Amino acid sequence: MPIARHSLHDEVVTRVRDMIIEGTLAPGARIHEGQLGVTLGVSRTPLREALKFLASEGLVDLVASRGAVVRSFTPKDVRDMLDVLATLEAFAGRLACREATDGEIAEVRGLHDRMKERYAVRDRLEYFKLNQQIHSAIQRLSGNAALEAAHASIQSRLKRIRYIGNQEPQKWQDAMDEHETMIRSLEARDGEALAQVLTLHMERTWDRVKATL
Amino acid sequence: MPIARHSLHDEVVTRVRDMIIEGTLAPGARIHEGQLGVTLGVSRTPLREALKFLASEGLVDLVASRGAVVRSFTPKDVRDMLDVLATLEAFAGRLACREATDGEIAEVRGLHDRMKERYAVRDRLEYFKLNQQIHSAIQRLSGNAALEAAHASIQSRLKRIRYIGNQEPQKWQDAMDEHETMIRSLEARDGEALAQVLTLHMERTWDRVKATL
């Protein structure tokens, strides 16, 4: 394994993306190149390159001669993205049930169990991270790289919004139950059932987040 | 309407993307910043920014300290992308039948008729462009911007490969027939039929291109 090579702009992409997800950079906020550059300790060049990258991901908008602003989403945007996610995940679920090895499914089960533990102690941050990993893992198990990439792109845009959701205990419990059904369907290699619960999960996710928009 | 503002890196993104699609920059070819910069008449900075953008689109790979290389796709990559496209287009087709106005559908019919004319005189380049426009238009008619963006991203990666396909008269005729069914289904607002033919079209597209990979 090659040692991790941290090209600076790659590092910056990650950092800025995290700042957007965590809300340090609020939606609609203008990104000041010089200022942010100083904050991150890099010059404007790699920062600008990172912003172009994030623009392509849809996390920031580039306005001519006025630089970058953090993209803000309307409720409809969110709903639309969830609909696409549902479509992609349902497709991935069917494939995963067919293509994944038993070992791979066991790994997802491992993620699921760890997530359940974090839920038990109400560790929202870790729960959330494991949750995202599970959804990503199902895409990966589909064996379709293009699918995985398309999913990752949309998921990253929704991260912030989904993190805000699940605030209420009942909602959180519901989400956990849906995940329980998911993992069972995957282990049973029942593609249709998995696709169905994934679609339902997205629909419910919408119900859980729409009030916060 | 604000006059078109051509930020240089945007222009470069378009130019380089076209060079990749047209094959001027062959898959696997290394992109030499200085040299290409001179060719395009721009300095390295906007060119580098454009390359970061294209990397995010998946058209080039960035290798640390070695710059950018034009991404090359394996047959499986192509197959995978077509599968995702089929999924997205089927979804978009259903939505479009429900959401589009009669006027919008008439516009697609217009594109279709123009495409048929180009087919009649065997004008492959114009046929191809109109073909892409039709597929994009169906996404747009879905009213789901996230869907449209995800589709556009994959479609741009496949452009070059799909352009090479349809070389043989019979294949081209078949593709044309599928499009004929498409437009009829759309006009009848039969979402299921449209989804079905779009899926079929992608499957057939695979049959048409796989030999060239």
Place this chain on the structure above:
DNA sequence: GGCGTGTATACTGCATGCAGCATGCACGCA
């Protein structure tokens, strides 16, 4: 003769300087 090592070349990665444009404020005129 083949393989490993050293060195030279040249390309990428990043910093910085300069020019052009957007924005906000002040001043003048109606």
Place this chain on the structure above:
DNA sequence: TGCGTGCATGCTGCATGCAGTATACACGCC
């Protein structure tokens, strides 16, 4: 007093210079 215009400021967009590193070739050693 209100609106329009001009100017100053500061930011973005782009060019270029410099340092670090990959690569290729040549030389030496086994």
